[in-house]
Amino acid sequence: MTQHADVVVVGGGQAGLAAGYHLRRQGLDFMILDADTAPGGAWQHMWESLHLFSPAEHSSLPGRLMPAQPGETYPDAGHVVDYLTDYEKRYGLPVQHGTRVGAVRRDAGGLLVEADTGIWLAKAVISATGTWSRPFLPAVPGRSVFTGRQLHTVNYCSPADFAGQRVVVVGGGNSGAQIAADLALDGNAHVTWVTQRPPRFLPDDIDGRALFDVAAARRRALDAGRTDTGGLASLGDIVAVPPVRAARDAGLLTAKPMFSRLTASGVRWDDGSRAGADAIVWCTGFRPALSHLAPLNLRGPRGHIPTDGTRALGEARLHLLGYGDWTGPASATLIGVGRPARDAAREIAQLS
Structure with missing residues (x-):
């Protein structure tokens, strides 16, 4: 049986939760489908010593400041998982964990979202699957002969x-x-x-707070038609x-x-x-996890889907959130994802 919602969000990490917060503020009916069996997104899979680049108060999703972690200026990954778990519960966000989406297809009534737990028909979809599930390995000669x-x-x-x-x-x-x-x-x-x-x-006094400011300033300059400041790449x-x-x-x-x-x-x-x-x-990076969107045939250069803000240029009912600056300035960060999530929710609310 096909289930219905105004919006289906694919991915329940930080981007998906920020989307859920703003979709609720727009009064939309939505469901968040998340492949992980527990809250916390990619943060629950990080290495043991990992800490954020920014203090807790500068690493927050919309509506809820991250509390400080006792004894730590920069919270560790476990603290982030606790925060995201609390955020999901605090706002009563409808997250269906342990649900993997295999495909999103066009349908006469909207977008059809095919998951391993069933099918959803939505007026719009927000893809927020991030990159963690798609690690990149370079084609270096001899990789197949190394015995370690x-x-x-x-x-x-x-x-x-x-x-x-x-x-x-x-x-x-x-x-x-x-x-x-x-x-x-x-x-x-x-x-x-x-x-x-x-x-x-980077200079020792630069942390995530400054990085977000630099990324935001670059985006403002580009949007205004001014000279590219170079953003983070100009610093290190x-x-x-x-x-x-x-x-x-x-x-x-x-x-x-x-x-x-x-x-x-x-x-x-x-x-x-x-x-x-x-x-x-x-430690060679990641690529956007977008295989579920392949049936829409939207891929552009470098594997990205061309967007205007978060909206896919080839499909107005699809928004992409949290993959990097091409889906919103600093949108792959906790503090940066809130604004593009708000903009996506507002655009979706205006769909006829």
């Missing part, structure tokens, strides 16, 4: 899993720096950090959170250039130098 362990950021848990091992961490962004620092400060593994280009650390790639700072200042975060290939027992550079490895941790 290969894992992505999504699989990393703690240094205890690598005690006594030689670990190569690949990636010059925040995840790569933080995981390399985590392993190096623990001291029980031999760590080689490899980056595509020399790592660029890596936020110097306390563990990263400590490892860097102790000389434990000296990056080597990207190797040319993997061998059976490690990695090799173009100059013939080698490093043995028992494990490779690929």
Whole structure:
């Protein structure tokens, strides 16, 4: 039997919850379908030492400030999960956990959302599935011949899993720096950090508050037709959170250039130098998890769906939320997702 709703939100993490908050304020009937069996979105799958870049009060969803975590300036991932769990309950958001959406299709009456628990017919859909479920692994020569362990950021848990091992961490962004620092400060593994280009650390006094302001200023400039400020890329790639700072200042975060290939027992550079490895941790980013939208045939360059704000240009009943700046300035952050979620809910409310 097909169920009906004004709006179906696909994904119950931070973006999906922010959407739910604003859809309720618009008086719309909606359902949030979430593949995870418990609240917390991707935060419940993060590695043990991960902390936010910003203090709690600057990491909040609309309507509810995140409480401070005792003894921590920057809350850890577990605190974020608790906050999102409380947020979902506090606002009584209708989240159906353990429900995976396989496809969204056009239908005469709206958009048909096919889930493993049933079918929904909605006047509009908000896709808020994020990127965590779609890790990216580069096509590096020799990946198939390496006999050690290969894992992505999504699989990393703690240094205890690598005690006594030689670990190569690949990636010059925040995840790569933080995981390399985590392993190096623990001291029980031999760590080689490899980056595509020399790592660029942001000034030590910059955290998530400043990053959000920079991203918002860039978007305002672009919307007004002014010169591109360069945004975050003009400042650097890596936020110097306390563990990263400590490892860097102790000389434990000296990056080597990207190797040319993997061998059976490690990695090799173009100059013939080698490093043995028992494990490779690929901190090489993610791609938008959009396979459920494939039947709509909306994909554009780089796998993105072209949008005006959050609205898909090829399907006015579809909004995309929380995937990055192309779906709203800083929309992949806790503090940044509120405004595009509000705008999406308002646009949907105006649909005839």
